[in-house]
Amino acid sequence: MQNRNLVSISDLTKDEILALLRRAKEFEKNPNQHILDGKVVGSLFFEPSTRTRLSFETAVNRLGGRVIGFSDARTSSQSKGETLKDTIMMVANYADLIVMRHPLEGAARYASEISKVPIVNAGDGSNQHPSQTMLDLYTIYQTQGTLDNLTITMVGDLKYGRTVHSLLEAMHYFNPKFIFVACDELKMPQQYKDYCKELGIEYEETRDFSEDVINKTDILYMTRVQRERFSDLMEYERVKNIYTLTASMLKGCKPNLRVLHPLPRVTEIAQDVDDTPQAYYFEQALNGLYTREAIICRALGL
Amino acid sequence: MSIQGKKELAVAALQNGIVIDHIPCPALFKVVNILGIENMENGVFIGNNLSSRSMGHKGLIKIADIDLPKETLNRIAVVAPNAVINIIKDYEVVEKHKVELPEDLFDIVKCTNPKCISNNEPMSTHFHVLDKDEFKCHFCERIVSREEVVLK
Numbered sequence: 001m002q003n004r005n006l007v008s009i010s011d012l013t014k015d016e017i018l019a020l021l022r023r024a025k026e027f028e029k030n031p032n033q034h035i036l037d038g039k040v041v042g043s044l045f046f047e048p049s050t051r052t053r054l055s056f057e058t059a060v061n062r063l064g065g066r067v068i069g070f071s072d073a074r075t076s077s078q079s080k081g082e083t084l085k086d087t088i089m090m091v092a093n094y095a096d097l098i099v100m101r102h103p104l105e106g107a108a109r110y111a112s113e114i115s116k117v118p119i120v121n122a123g124d125g126s127n128q129h130p131s132q133t134m135l136d137l138y139t140i141y142q143t144q145g146t147l148d149n150l151t152i153t154m155v156g157d158l159k160y161g162r163t164v165h166s167l168l169e170a171m172h173y174f175n176p177k178f179i180f181v182a183c184d185e186l187k188m189p190q191q192y193k194d195y196c197k198e199l200g201i202e203y204e205e206t207r208d209f210s211e212d213v214i215n216k217t218d219i220l221y222m223t224r225v226q227r228e229r230f231s232d233l234m235e236y237e238r239v240k241n242i243y244t245l246t247a248s249m250l251k252g253c254k255p256n257l258r259v260l261h262p263l264p265r266v267t268e269i270a271q272d273v274d275d276t277p278q279a280y281y282f283e284q285a286l287n288g289l290y291t292r293e294a295i296i297c298r299a300l301g302l
Numbered sequence: 303m304s305i306q307g308k309k310e311l312a313v314a315a316l317q318n319g320i321v322i323d324h325i326p327c328p329a330l331f332k333v334v335n336i337l338g339i340e341n342m343e344n345g346v347f348i349g350n351n352l353s354s355r356s357m358g359h360k361g362l363i364k365i366a367d368i369d370l371p372k373e374t375l376n377r378i379a380v381v382a383p384n385a386v387i388n389i390i391k392d393y394e395v396v397e398k399h400k401v402e403l404p405e406d407l408f409d410i411v412k413c414t415n416p417k418c419i420s421n422n423e424p425m426s427t428h429f430h431v432l433d434k435d436e437f438k439c440h441f442c443e444r445i446v447s448r449e450e451v452v453l454k
C-alpha cells in the first residue's frame with residue numbers, strides 16, 4: 001500500500017503539495033461532500049488543542065464521516081500509564097484513520113510505524129505540524145495566485161516557532177525570498193539559514209521591523225512572541241512592542257501584501273490591522289478546514 | 303624493544319580472534335559497552351592510552367576465539383569511526399578493514415531530547431547517519447553530534 005501518512009511536511013514532494021492544494025480548492029468551493037460515508041476517524045488529542053481539534057473534526061463531519069477519540073489525555077487511558085503503542089493499536093482496530101496530537105516529539109512518526117491505519121500528525125511537541133503548513137501554503141496560493149517567486153517576511157519568534165521553520169522548508173520548492181525579522185534572542189536558527197544557503201535561497205536578516213521591509217513584502221507572516229521564551233523579562237517588554245504590526249505601518253505596502261498569523265495572537269498584531277484589506281489571518285484559519293479535508297482524503301486514498 | 307615491536311607482539315599473542323585497533327581513548331569503554339564485552343566469557347585484553355604513531359594515543363581491544371558479524375562490529379563506528387578490525391587466524395592477520403558507519407543506527411544511541419518519544423516509551427531508538435559526526439533522530443528530528451552521543 002502507498003504510504004499515506006502525513007507526519008512531516010518534508011515527507012511531501014512538490015507534486016504532492018500541489019495536488020493537496022488543488023484538492024483543497026475543490027473543498028473551498030464545496031466543503032460538504034459525502035466522501036467519508038461509513039468511515040470512522042480516530043481523533044486522539046493527548047494534549048488539548050481546541051482550535052486544531054475542531055478544525056479536523058469539522059473536516060471529518062463535513063465529509064460525512066464519524067469521529068471517535070478524546071480531547072485530553074487526562075480523561076483517557078494514558079493517565080493510567082498506558083503506552084502510546086497500546087493506545088494506537090487499540091484505536092487502529094476501530095478507526096480507518098487516526099489524527100493525533102501529542103506533547104512528545106516524534107510521537108506521530110512512531111505511531112505511523114506501528115499503526116495499521118494511516119496517521120495524520122496534528123502536532124507533536126515542538127516538532128512538526130504539517131496541516132498548519134499546508135493551510136499556510138494554501139493561503140499564500142489563494143491570496144497571491146501563485147507560490148512562485150514571492151518575498152515572505154517572517155516576524156517575531158523565529159527561534160522556537162515551528163510554523164515558520166516548516167513553512168520555510170515547504171517553500172523551498174517555489175524560489176522564495178525570505179526576510180527574517182527578530183530580536184537577537186529569537187532569531188532564525190543557523191540550521192535554517194544554512195538550509196537556505198545550501199539550496200541557494202535568498203534571505204535577509206534584520207532586527208528592524210521597518211516600513212522598508214514591509215514595502216517589499218508579499219506575505220507578512222507574523223508569529224507570537226511568548227513571554228516564557230525570555231530569560232530577561234525587561235527584554236520581553238521591550239521586544240513585544242517593537243514587533244507589533246499596526247495599520248499605519250501598512251500605508252506604503254504592495255497592494256497584494258497579506259498579513260498571516262497562525263493564531264492565537266496576543267499583542268503582535270494591533271486590532272486596527274483587522275480592518276485593513278491586508279488582514280487575512282481569519283480567512284487563513286478557515287482555510288485550515290479545506291486543507292484538512294484534502295489531507296484526510298489523501299490519507300484514506302479517497 | 304620499540305613501541306611498534308611491542309604492538310606486533312601483542313597482536314601476535316592472539317592465536318584466533320579479533321583485534322580492534324585505533325580506538326580513540328575516550329571512546330574505549332563505549333566500544334566495550336556497544337559490543338557487550340563485559341558479558342563475554344572469551345579471553346579479552348583491553349588496552350588504553352597506548353602510544354600510536356598516527357593518533358598519539360589509542361585504545362585497543364583483543365577478543366580471543368570469537369567471530370563477530372560485520373554489522374555488529376560496524377556499530378562501534380558511532381564512537382570510533384576510524385577503528386580498524388584485524389581478524390586473526392593462527393597468529394596471522396588474515397583480514398584487516400576499517401569499520402564503516404551504517405546509514406541507520408538501530409537502538410545504539412539514545413536521543414538527547416528529553417521530550418523525544420523514544421525517551422518516554424519502551425521502544426528502540428533509530429538515527430539516520432548524516433555524516434561521520436552527525437546523527438538525526440528518526441522520531442523527533444533532533445541532530446546529535448558524535449561528541450554528544452549517549453549509548454542506550
Ligand SMILES: [Zn+2]
Binds near residue numbers: 413418419439441443
Ligand atoms: Zn529523538
